[in-house]
Structures are given as C-alpha cells and as structure tokens.
Amino acid sequence: MRFRYLGNSGFKISEITYGNWLTHGSQVENDQATACVRAALDAGITTFDTADVYANTKAETxxxxxxxxxxxxxxxxxxxVFGPTGPKGHNDVGLSRKHIMESAHASLRRLQTDYIDLYQAHRFDYETPLEETMQAFADLVRQGKVLYLGVSEWTADQLRIGAALAKELGVQLISNQPQYSALWRVIEGEVVPTSRELGISQIVWSPIAQGVLTGKYLPGQQPPAGSRATDDKGGANMIRRWMRDDVLERVQQLKPIAADAGLSMAALAVAWVLQNDNVASAIIGASRPEQVADNVAAAGVTLPADVMAQIDEVLDPVVERDPARTLESSPKQREA
Incomplete structure (x- = not known):
C-alpha cells in the first residue's frame, strides 16, 4: 500500500480507501461485511469511509x-453528514448546526470511537447559511471530536467560499469527495484546478463506474445475477446511466489494454484515477473479500502516457465531462 497527503496538511491516508456505501447494512450480511473489512486491513488499507445516511445509519454501525x-x-x-437519517423529521437532514451536532455525536457512538478523522459535508446545503455550517464544523474541531474537515460533490465556487470561511474560523477544508472515473470526468475542468489552488485533495468514489469498468456487463446481454445492475435497493438506479450498449462496447475494448498492463479491468480503472495528482485516494467497495485484493492491486501503479492515451482514445465518445453535472448533485431543497 502507498500513502498520500490529504490536501495541504500533514495527514496521510492510504491510496485505496475502503467504503461501505450500498453494501454494509444493506446488500451484504454483517459477517460478510466484516470479512471484507478484514480483507481491506490485510491488504494494507488504513482508511475507511462511510456516512450516516448509508442504510439509514446501519452502515456506520x-x-x-x-x-x-x-x-x-x-x-x-x-x-x-447531510442526508436524511432516523425517522427523517424536519431537522433530520441538511447542514444546520442542530443536525451537524446531533449527527456527529450519533456517528461517534455508532463508529465506537472518540473522534472522527475526517468529517465531510455530504452535499452542499442551499437552505442553511454556509456560515452556520462552517461554524458548527469548526466547533467540532476545537472540541477534538473531529480532526479534519472535508466536503463531497461541491462545485468549484462552493469550494472557494467554503475554504475562505474555514480559514476565517481558523480551520481548513482539506478534501472533496466527488464521483470520478475514466467515464465520469466532470471534475477535471473546474473542481480540480480550483482544488489545487486551495490545497484541497480529491477522495474519489465510484472509480470503476459502479462496476461497469470491470467489463462484466456485456452489450446486448442481461446483467449477471446478483450484480449491482440487478440490485433493487439502490444499486441498479446508480448504474443505469452506464448500461448502454455504446458504453459497454467501448469498455470491452479496454480488456487488451488491461491485459498488457498486467492488471484486471477493475485495477486498471482504479489505477487510472490515481494517476491524477490531485487525487489522494480512490474509494473501493466490496461484497466479497476477493474483490478487495483485486482493487488493491492498483496501489502504486504508474500507467505510462501511451496507456493513458489508449484509454482516452477508446472511451472518448462516451465520457461525461460537463462541469455542470457537479452542480446537479446537491438538491436545491431538502428531502425532509
């Protein structure tokens, strides 16, 4: 395993982060989930990412x-913190001081820890003054319950104003957690350049595009039984955008590139995001321990320029690059 600094800080994290969205407390039984976490630890992963909204708090537990x-x-x-939790009452969502403080303490209890290394605003909250949000985060840092602050799926403009407010309060935003893969590159145009300027790193989710970049989904064929595309608990909805024959056909063309690089398709996809020097870590998920070992093979891999160019040439017609897609990720109104 290799380690990278997170943002402009002295905090190091593993190049591969184990995340439990859409798996723990939902798709995967607890014993299997524990086996996957143990496999991550055995592979040298030290960084673990979750959220209170995953499986309505069960994933943290x-x-x-x-x-x-x-x-x-x-x-x-x-x-x-952000998404609706518990009975989803009127204050059980968003980035108000009330919801942040209550959620942080509940997360500490569920995670059975005295502090959270990185506490992240899961989305941007248009209904709460950003000053209120940042003050609550800063207070948690001063209380020692949170060590570092991050956000998820914020636009370049939101990162800029958030970082400025954090600085005024004597704290620092050091990370953003966006979706990023060889198919989904919307952060490259605006978010990444702004983040470099501000001293913010990316911790990216879905580096294998919900499993599509593994090559297991074949054009013109039904998805394999038990795969993400057949999951009626949320997985199928997330992967739907990629389940088009034009995308799947292009992905199949990556197989010889992966073979020549001595990597599985999944490891090639994870290695691809790690070539971006603004990416501190790629989040992987797993429903089986062996998937962890496969993905971890990407750590420390350097893909030559010609290989990166080959991947670009293959995928270019189906890549999403529009920076506006980041703005769409945060709801303008809360769910509850």
Missing amino acids: VLGQALQGQRRESLEIFTK
Whole structure:
C-alpha cells in the first residue's frame, strides 16, 4: 500500500480507501461485511469511509463493529453528514448546526470511537447559511471530536467560499469527495484546478463506474445475477446511466489494454484515477473479500502516457465531462 497527503496538511491516508456505501447494512450480511473489512486491513488499507445516511445509519454501525480490536491511531475513519437519517423529521437532514451536532455525536457512538478523522459535508446545503455550517464544523474541531474537515460533490465556487470561511474560523477544508472515473470526468475542468489552488485533495468514489469498468456487463446481454445492475435497493438506479450498449462496447475494448498492463479491468480503472495528482485516494467497495485484493492491486501503479492515451482514445465518445453535472448533485431543497 502507498500513502498520500490529504490536501495541504500533514495527514496521510492510504491510496485505496475502503467504503461501505450500498453494501454494509444493506446488500451484504454483517459477517460478510466484516470479512471484507478484514480483507481491506490485510491488504494494507488504513482508511475507511462511510456516512450516516448509508442504510439509514446501519452502515456506520457495521463498520464500527468490524474495526473493533484494531489500533485506533493506525486507522483513518471518515464519515459524512447531510442526508436524511432516523425517522427523517424536519431537522433530520441538511447542514444546520442542530443536525451537524446531533449527527456527529450519533456517528461517534455508532463508529465506537472518540473522534472522527475526517468529517465531510455530504452535499452542499442551499437552505442553511454556509456560515452556520462552517461554524458548527469548526466547533467540532476545537472540541477534538473531529480532526479534519472535508466536503463531497461541491462545485468549484462552493469550494472557494467554503475554504475562505474555514480559514476565517481558523480551520481548513482539506478534501472533496466527488464521483470520478475514466467515464465520469466532470471534475477535471473546474473542481480540480480550483482544488489545487486551495490545497484541497480529491477522495474519489465510484472509480470503476459502479462496476461497469470491470467489463462484466456485456452489450446486448442481461446483467449477471446478483450484480449491482440487478440490485433493487439502490444499486441498479446508480448504474443505469452506464448500461448502454455504446458504453459497454467501448469498455470491452479496454480488456487488451488491461491485459498488457498486467492488471484486471477493475485495477486498471482504479489505477487510472490515481494517476491524477490531485487525487489522494480512490474509494473501493466490496461484497466479497476477493474483490478487495483485486482493487488493491492498483496501489502504486504508474500507467505510462501511451496507456493513458489508449484509454482516452477508446472511451472518448462516451465520457461525461460537463462541469455542470457537479452542480446537479446537491438538491436545491431538502428531502425532509
């Protein structure tokens, strides 16, 4: 495993982060989830990402249980706040001071830890003054309950104003967690250049495009039984945008490139995002322990320029690059 600094800080995280969105507390039984976490630890992963909204708080509980017995100082535990939790009442969502404070303390209990290494605003909240949000985050840092602050799926403009407010309060935003893959490159035009300027790193999710970049989905054929595309608990909705024959045909053309590089298709996809020097870590998920080992093979891999060019040539017609897609990710109104 290799490690990279997160943003303009002295905080290092593993190049591969284990995340439990759409799996723990939902798709995968707890024993299997624990086995996947153990496989991540065995592979040298020290960074774990979750969120209170995943499986309506159950994912945090499962992760906390799975990490028991590990040396806390050797782990980096990340979680997020914004989405509706609990009974989804009128204050059970968003980035108000009330919801942030209550959510942080609940996350600490579920994760069975005294502090959160990185606490992230899961989306931008248009209904709460950003000053209120940043003050609540800063207070958690001063209380020692949170060590570092990050956000997820914020636009370049939102990152700029958030970083300025954090600085005024004597704290720092060091990370953004966007979707990023060889198929989804919307952060490259605006978010990445702004982040470099501000000292913010990306911790990217869905580097294998919900599994599409593994090549297991074939054009003109039904998805394999038990795969993400057949999951009626949310997975099928997320992957739908890529389940087009023109995309799947292009992905199949990556197989000889991966073979020549000595990598699986999944490892090639993860290695691709790690070539971006603004990416500190790629988040992987797993429903089986062996998937962890496959993805971790991407750590420390350098893809030559000609290989990167080949991937670009193959995928170019189906790549999404529009920076406006980031703006769409944060709801203009809360769900609850």
